[in-house]
Amino acid sequence: MEVTNRYITIRTHINHGEPNESHFELKTAAFGLSVELGSNDVIVKNLYESIDPYQINRMKSYSPSQKAINFAEGIALGEIDAYGVGRIAASGNPKFEKDDLVAGLITWGEYSMIKDGNMLNKLDPLGFPLTYHVGILGFSGLTAYGGFFEVCKPKKGEKVFVSAASGSVGNLVGQYAKLFGCYVVGCAGSKKKVELLKEQLGFDEAFNYKEEKDLKSTLKRGEMLEVAVSNMNTFGRVAVCGIISEYTDEKRAVPDMLDVVYKRITIRGFLAADYMNTHADFMSTTCDYLRTAKIKALEDITPGVESIPSAFIGLFHGDNVGKKIVKIANE
Amino acid sequence: MEVTNRYITIRTHINHGEPNESHFELKTAAFGLSVELGSNDVIVKNLYESIDPYQINRMKSYSPSQKAINFAEGIALGEIDAYGVGRIAASGNPKFEKDDLVAGLITWGEYSMIKDGNMLNKLDPLGFPLTYHVGILGFSGLTAYGGFFEVCKPKKGEKVFVSAASGSVGNLVGQYAKLFGCYVVGCAGSKKKVELLKEQLGFDEAFNYKEEKDLKSTLKRGEMLEVAVSNMNTFGRVAVCGIISEYTDEKRAVPDMLDVVYKRITIRGFLAADYMNTHADFMSTTCDYLRTAKIKALEDITPGVESIPSAFIGLFHGDNVGKKIVKIANE
Structure with missing residues (x-):
């Protein structure tokens, strides 16, 4: 089965100054909702994207993060990967089944093809909205x-x-x-x-x-x-x-x-x-605080893949209040 | 008994730029080698003075150290206190006897009158030159x-x-x-x-x-x-x-x-x-290294109280090689 995938690409590196609309392009392409036979790949229908300022560093031709570490590599001109939550649309990977919720590195688009299911994990929402797993629980x-x-x-x-x-x-x-x-x-x-x-x-x-x-x-x-x-x-x-x-x-x-x-x-x-060793503590503490309404999840959600560039650009003008998230599709 | 004490004073605050000879003055005054009856004061014959760059901060009218903490207060125009080693010339303080070696806050001069013996400790040279207690063991x-x-x-x-x-x-x-x-x-x-x-x-x-x-x-x-x-x-x-x-x-x-x-x-x-809690470890480790000649005490010693200003000024030109010390008197 094939769908039309709308996704954001980066046209030029952003070496100086703030990002603007001209740096990005909304593209449309046919996208197969099946994985190659025998592969470990997965197809994700993206639901929510985390919009983060650090991504600008990956959009430089000389990325400070590349220079320093292997944590977040520079983005090649073209598609952009980002943290988010989605649902498995097709899987060749024994770790994932169709309709599983997942969190991890997806793309700025409606669908992502994730090679070998890398950097993805199954997501148990724990009774919380999925957006929480992009922000306060992410x-x-x-x-x-x-x-x-x-x-x-x-x-x-x-x-x-x-x-x-x-x-x-x-x-x-x-x-x-x-x-x-x-x-x-x-x-x-x-x-x-x-x-x-x-x-x-x-x-x-x-x-x-x-x-x-x-x-x-x-x-x-x-x-x-x-x-x-x-x-x-x-x-x-x-x-x-x-x-x-x-x-x-x-x-x-x-x-x-x-x-x-x-x-x-x-x-x-x-x-x-660096603090993945505290992840279990972090989750239990934060979930408790959420369940007892002691902590608030402050979210700033914009709908539609086409709003990703402006959501991202807005971060640098302080437009967002709380966690900036783009909602890509209904759950 | 009275002696002539030669000592260095600071004439003006040094708020901008490097220190120079005009900031300091060598003075001479009669100095009584006895303490007031019933006082806890001590008289120290100074032997070696530690010459340290941080003192410049205390010579500013607005001292960064004053601003921050009580550790090293600004110097009032006049006499200058500094870390050093000396010998008790007279004591009204039960902690010290005449001829005791001491280390602590003395003055940039040949003799120091130390109110209540504050900030002074008896010094056991541990078989090392006294200068080591100003530098490598100080x-x-x-x-x-x-x-x-x-x-x-x-x-x-x-x-x-x-x-x-x-x-x-x-x-x-x-x-x-x-x-x-x-x-x-x-x-x-x-x-x-x-x-x-x-x-x-x-x-x-x-x-x-x-x-x-x-x-x-x-x-x-x-x-x-x-x-x-x-x-x-x-x-x-x-x-x-x-x-x-x-x-x-x-x-x-x-x-x-x-x-x-x-x-x-x-x-x-x-x-x-802040690391006084490691002082015992520091001393035993460093003394061992010195005794086994694994570590070298790099010292740069100038004789005479009158050389203190140039020794201090020289720090800011990189004149010193190793610990800058002024020798005030023979032991």
Whole structure:
């Protein structure tokens, strides 16, 4: 059986500046809903796509992630792979049967052909909406959990500052920190986001960095890390899971190393994948919090494969509130 | 009994740029070699002074150390306190007797009056030259030991890069790292220092950052941290005990945070004082290495209290090779 697959491709590398519509193209092609005989491949009908800023780094001809590690390779011009949730439409792989729900690396499209079923796992929704498995129970959640508990190793009563606090990871860091017993301050880029943090997510304090008068001279784009470091307490920890402003701008954060020394600050980069050993803890803690309504899944969902480029581009303008997800098809 | 005490004072704060002779003054004053009846004070005849770059931060009117912590307060214009070794000339304090050797905070002078004997400890030389207790067995040694073993938590066979590798701390980091079983690369600012690292201290590799052609465009002053981070392996650790170029220059290191994230690099500031819990280990390990001639005490000693300003100023020009010490008097 054959269907028409609509999918997004990347036309040119995005080496400088922000992504825009001209970098992407919606294509249409016939797509066979069967796998080659004897292969281990699977066909996935994509349901939800995780839209993540780090992907911009993979769209550079010289990818920082390629340079550094094998974790997330650069994207060849053409199709784009991304984390998401889908349903098996056809399988030559003994691990998967038709109609199984799966989570893992799919493509920015309506259907994905996954060679050998690589980087896919069967998904038990555990009674939660599938979108949760793209965001709060997916890598955004694990990033927040690993970054807060494993990288920062918090103590109750400590003060926690969260930048991009209404973003996919930041809002969860703040919620975990409150539930753990910390005093939590978040910053975000609009009045609406600030209200959300304080009124719906329980942040103790929040401010709009674009309007904060005291910090106005220093709190320009890309300088958040500097201001955070200069205001930190001794033995403070900075967990860095990404630095969105520097993905598209040559301007770099310049934390004061004298502060780092005298205040014995630790700045540590990490990737959620490093904390797979905490995955079971992360899942049981977060599912409990969800079931008892102690934590909120903040989602920002746009429908249709054709909306992927604008969803992605919007990340760099702070358009999203919470986890940005594109819904590709009805479940 | 009264003597003439020669001592160094600071005339003006040093808020910008490098220290020079005009910032300091050699003064002479009558000095009583007895303590007030009923006081806990002690009089110390100073023998050796540790000359340390971080002191410049205490000479600013707005001290970064004051801002951050209570560890090392700013210096009021006038006398200057510094780590050193001396001998008790008079004591009203039951902890000390005349002629006891002591180590701790004395002054940049020939004699020190130490209120209540604060920040002084009796010193057992353990059969080593007294200068060792200012450098390799003092805070320089503890900084190297704590920074390498406690902050970096090395594994045998790992690659270690040491900047300012012929300095008081750097040369010891390199030696500890070699003895521990790491591959050690050091950089320093002259051909002579590079030779010393390779030929006398056992570094596997060393280079002169002022002449390195490949790195010339980036390895200007203050950019060592950037280059180190961009060349680090995944999960690398950067232990920062000081950042001498930034003590006297507004220019700041700008490590690439994308590298920090993707390579999961940790940058951690520390002070030797944080690792007092390792002091017993540090002393037994280092004394063993010294007794078996596995480690070398690299010292750069200048005689006379009047040489303190030039010894201090020279630190910022890389004049010293190893631990800079001023010898004040014969033992």
